[in-house]
Amino acid sequence: MLKKRRKSWLIVGTVVLTVVLSLCFAAYNVGHILTFLCDGRDIYADLQLDNNRAILITAERCEENNRAIFYEVREGDHVVVPTTYLNGLDGNNALKFSMVYAEDRTLVGVIETSITPHDLVVMHDFKSGESWPRGKDNVVAYGDTEMKRGSEMFRRLSQENSQLPKFFSE
Numbered sequence: 001m002l003k004k005r006r007k008s009w010l011i012v013g014t015v016v017l018t019v020v021l022s023l024c025f026a027a028y029n030v031g032h033i034l035t036f037l038c039d040g041r042d043i044y045a046d047l048q049l050d051n052n053r054a055i056l057i058t059a060e061r062c063e064e065n066n067r068a069i070f071y072e073v074r075e076g077d078h079v080v081v082p083t084t085y086l087n088g089l090d091g092n093n094a095l096k097f098s099m100v101y102a103e104d105r106t107l108v109g110v111i112e113t114s115i116t117p118h119d120l121v122v123m124h125d126f127k128s129g130e131s132w133p134r135g136k137d138n139v140v141a142y143g144d145t146e147m148k149r150g151s152e153m154f155r156r157l158s159q160e161n162s163q164l165p166k167f168f169s170e
Helices: 002-028 030-038 144-159
Strands: 041-049 053-060 066-075 078-090 097-102 107-112 119-125
Touching: 041 097, 053 107, 053 119, 066 119, 078 119, 097 144, 107 144, 119 144
Parallel strands: none
Antiparallel strands: 041 053, 053 066, 066 078, 097 107, 107 119
């Protein structure tokens, strides 16, 4: 009987010690654990295009009030436009997107339709490799040069999509 009790207390003690050590480890590393859990992004939209092409829209996982939104352009397994910041998203609003095409579907525009008025968020020319807002030289900026480049891409896109509202001023 005494051996049974001792064995039971040994098991209980081992379990309690394991729990206490686990809690101490978690408390000590809570910052690292939260960073690990929040690292990465949620996929908002995986916009599949022709010819094994895709535009991926993602958002940070753990920011509650202003989640950063990103885009990436892929051809097959190859990333042709690396993850690029687009905008911030207030709260946990659901995003919806539609696509428009031009020039034999080699020029694509992504429009966010979950807001009014709609917003053109990405344009990509698979023929030239040019993208907006990120340029071929991987510069993301909204200066005169980038706005002219975006305006020219939009002009080409709107030639075949006359229903598009003006996103760029002339």
